[in-house]
Amino acid sequence: MQYDGAAFLGRVSFISGPGKNSGKTSFMNRAACLARRAARAAGLPPPALLTVGYDGDTRDYLSGARKPSVPVEAGDLFVSAERFLREGGSSPEILDAAPGRSALGRLCVARAHRAGRVALVGPESNAQLDWLLSRIVDEGLSSCALVDGAVNRITQLAGRADALLIYSLRIDRAGLDAALATIKRMALLMDLPLAAEPGSGGGALGRAVDGVASEYPVQEPYLLQGALTAESLALVPDKATELVVEDFTKVFLDYSALTALLRDRSLRVRRRPRFGGYSLITRGLSDGLVLQRLAGLSIRGKPIEEYLGHNPYAEDVKKGALP
Amino acid sequence: MKDAWNFAGLDDFWPRYEPLSPWARDERDERKVFTDQAAIEQRYDDLEAAAAFLDRAKADPVALDRVAYHLKRMPRLPLAPKDEYELLELFQIKKFLANYRSLLAALDDEARSRFGLRPAAADLAAELDRGGSDAETFYLADSYSPALKDCRAGLALLDERLSYANEAAAAEIKSLLGINFDGRDFLIVARAALEPEAVHRARCLAEPYDDERLLVRPAPRAELIALSEAREGLLERERYAEAAVIRMLSALAAAAMPELKAAVEAVTRWDLARAGALLAAATGATRPILGAGALELHAGRFIPCQDECAALGLGYTPLDARFEGNAIVLFGSNMGGKTVALKTLLFMQLLAQAGLFVPAARFSTRVYPDIQYIGELSGERLAGLSGFGFEVWRFQEALAKGSGALIAFDEPARTTGSHEAEALLSALVEAYGKGKGDGASRALFATHFRGVARVPGAEYWRMRGLDRIAACQALDADAPLAERLSGINRHMRYELKADAAEGPPESDALAIASMLGLDCAIVERAEFYFKNAAF
Numbered sequence: 069m070q071y072d073g074a075a076f077l078g079r080v081s082f083i084s085g086p087g088k089n090s091g092k093t094s095f096m097n098r099a100a101c102l103a104r105r106a107a108r109a110a111g112l113p114p115p116a117l118l119t120v121g122y123d124g125d126t127r128d129y130l131s132g133a134r135k136p137s138v139p140v141e142a143g144d145l146f147v148s149a150e151r152f153l154r155e156g157g158s159s160p161e162i163l164d165a166a167p168g169r170s171a172l173g174r175l176c177v178a179r180a181h182r183a184g185r186v187a188l189v190g191p192e193s194n195a196q197l198d199w200l201l202s203r204i205v206d207e208g209l210s211s212c213a214l215v216d217g218a219v220n221r222i223t224q225l226a227g228r229a230d231a232l233l234i235y236s237l238r239i240d241r242a243g244l245d246a247a248l249a250t251i252k253r254m255a256l257l258m259d260l261p262l263a264a265e266p267g268s269g270g271g272a273l274g275r276a277v278d279g280v281a282s283e284y285p286v287q288e289p290y291l292l293q294g295a296l297t298a299e300s301l302a303l304v305p306d307k308a309t310e311l312v313v314e315d316f317t318k319v320f321l322d323y324s325a326l327t328a329l330l331r332d333r334s335l336r337v338r339r340r341p342r343f344g345g346y347s348l349i350t351r352g353l354s355d356g357l358v359l360q361r362l363a364g365l366s367i368r369g370k371p372i373e374e375y376l377g378h379n380p381y382a383e384d385v386k387k388g389a390l391p
Numbered sequence: 392m393k394d395a396w397n398f399a400g401l402d403d404f405w406p407r408y409e410p411l412s413p414w415a416r417d418e419r420d421e422r423k424v425f426t427d428q429a430a431i432e433q434r435y436d437d438l439e440a441a442a443a444f445l446d447r448a449k450a451d452p453v454a455l456d457r458v459a460y461h462l463k464r465m466p467r468l469p470l471a472p473k474d475e476y477e478l479l480e481l482f483q484i485k486k487f488l489a490n491y492r493s494l495l496a497a498l499d500d501e502a503r504s505r506f507g508l509r510p511a512a513a514d515l516a517a518e519l520d521r522g523g524s525d526a527e528t529f530y531l532a533d534s535y536s537p538a539l540k541d542c543r544a545g546l547a548l549l550d551e552r553l554s555y556a557n558e559a560a561a562a563e564i565k566s567l568l569g570i571n572f573d574g575r576d577f578l579i580v581a582r583a584a585l586e587p588e589a590v591h592r593a594r595c596l597a598e599p600y601d602d603e604r605l606l607v608r609p610a611p612r613a614e615l616i617a618l619s620e621a622r623e624g625l626l627e628r629e630r631y632a633e634a635a636v637i638r639m640l641s642a643l644a645a646a647a648m649p650e651l652k653a654a655v656e657a658v659t660r661w662d663l664a665r666a667g668a669l670l671a672a673a674t675g676a677t678r679p680i681l682g683a684g685a686l687e688l689h690a691g692r693f694i695p696c697q698d699e700c701a702a703l704g705l706g707y708t709p710l711d712a713r714f715e716g717n718a719i720v721l722f723g724s725n726m727g728g729k730t731v732a733l734k735t736l737l738f739m740q741l742l743a744q745a746g747l748f749v750p751a752a753r754f755s756t757r758v759y760p761d762i763q764y765i766g767e768l769s770g771e772r773l774a775g776l777s778g779f780g781f782e783v784w785r786f787q788e789a790l791a792k793g794s795g796a797l798i799a800f801d802e803p804a805r806t807t808g809s810h811e812a813e814a815l816l817s818a819l820v821e822a823y824g825k826g827k828g829d830g831a832s833r834a835l836f837a838t839h840f841r842g843v844a845r846v847p848g849a850e851y852w853r854m855r856g857l858d859r860i861a862a863c864q865a866l867d868a869d870a871p872l873a874e875r876l877s878g879i880n881r882h883m884r885y886e887l888k889a890d891a892a893e894g895p896p897e898s899d900a901l902a903i904a905s906m907l908g909l910d911c912a913i914v915e916r917a918e919f920y921f922k923n924a925a926f
Contacts (some may be wrong), residue, residue, distance in 0.1 A: 379579055
């Protein structure tokens, strides 16, 4: 995967990862820098930065003081709560207020008048995130949006035609096997085929079930409304061999459970996002080792290598440049 | 009134009533049913005034669009005086005032004056307009204060110097170490590629990242530290200057609160009237006539049912009714439409008391302090009581509430045997029939129990029911069930007719059972028992 700023333009990029400290915010900061340049070169407005949680703050390495952690440049849009708006010196202009409230107060869409740092605060409801993305991207306030957020909070991702998913994770020696399972699980999810829509001639969707076992004859494929978990799977009749879920965010099976399911049954999704790839941040092991352990894996017909990006903060020193 | 509201299907209809501003939407969502006739009449007058404006402006659809656009864009705003408003609150006030001005411009004098929509908080608006890149955004602009302007000029200068110093540092590092920070705070670099001495010479800090790599960042340079410290100082001064501007704007906003509050009230009133007028136009609704005397409905359309019929390809018959008394009994067989008639009457009454016009050619009624529905509910509400016990409790509750209410009883006493039911129902009809004048409750009873006593003061009506001859001629016995159902519907006469207390009419229920395909022998025996039963 190439880190190309132009790839973010005109899109809502959801940067996700397995839990905290998976490198999502670091990746977003780098992606924002690249997108900003690409937008400037294309004569487009700067990017917008959002989160679906609260990005917290970091300590300044010079002073040790707390400071908002996301750098912005003049013209960037961001979403924050009123109480954090004027921190970080970005001299914000309020463009709009989101309906509803968050635990940290009312959210607003702001534009930085100068470079600074901001604390991003995200919406608590999917409806608020929808509203924000629509206001920012669909109404042309920004050339693109970068959303930092955990997979289970980004159901909007599946619903937007312009959505791009980037999966960021940190890998160290001790956690290598778990990380590989996470990558493979994500690869399986991204590789799930699309289900035919009802009436499309490709086979209508079967009767919906809501986690309740049924005595009725099973019609294929079998649409699971809600989450696919070990518990809800146990309630699906054995006869149902073709399952359909709304999108990959509804699948809560780990890699081995998902692999076992796919051995016996097919699983399809009604919507799937464009997959931008993985951003892998290795520590204590080489990028090459990870690649070697993933050899042979493919997503949507392309080898996994094409989806792997490495630490956006890594620098290859050019030979001969050293003094 | 909640049960009556639910029974009358108002929730299916309510989304058609679409005010656009947040305060009018709040009021719509409260589903208020008014009991003060003067307040209701004022709403009707408002609705007529809004309809008149919409009519005057129909030649200018852009102006009409503008009205909707600005109502929709109005944000909630603080309406209480405060010492200091938040930046977001000042933004909300500015955005409201911008849209309020534009709304006023899109209306004509007559509409503005009718709804009290007059210019508000001009001084505050002028001050707020100084901050922000357009009419709807807000920014603490340099122009608010010389101190703010000075700070920001200083910050711009420092930022330029910092940027130059950072670029110079990055260029120096690149030339000495061959690494390009490219806007990044730090880099992960292979240990083998860096010599400690070179790192030191390039004024970088390197710390172990892992066995193979180092985390490298520029060491703090004296010039950068000095500039950063100066910047922090200026940022602090900027915050003070901004706080002074916020206090100045807050004082103006606090002083303008009465005007803002009045403007919000006027907008709400206008928006509700506009939405009501649009709803009336879309549903062919007319102004109810409120007063004493009879409850009269002419060509009343129960919209949820009309929609349902249209979706099923069935015809719909509007309802005509005129009731003088205070106890009205509606007889009818199964599928005869008596429950729909009851729903139609409650639908009209609730809409009328919600301050809206009703989909009827004429609806004349009085304002009831309470509107109740007593019939089947979706869930039992008193644990431990049987269906009959619950019904009796509700009868008593209605009686105990006193007079003046409109009460719709749907199949009362349905939970007990028919003889007891008829006796109980007769007593209820008698009790409500004794009520005299407009202060008494008016009760509507829909029932299929024909043996209800004929008591003074009560009126007896029945649904005309099935046109059996036409239905029999038209019905194809081999047709699928859905077709037979729609055939029955087509020949059902959903009209009210005064009911004389003569002997048993022919049974629509048995005819319908036959048309729906019940075994002929069973139907014949049922008719035998029906005709020979003692009525």
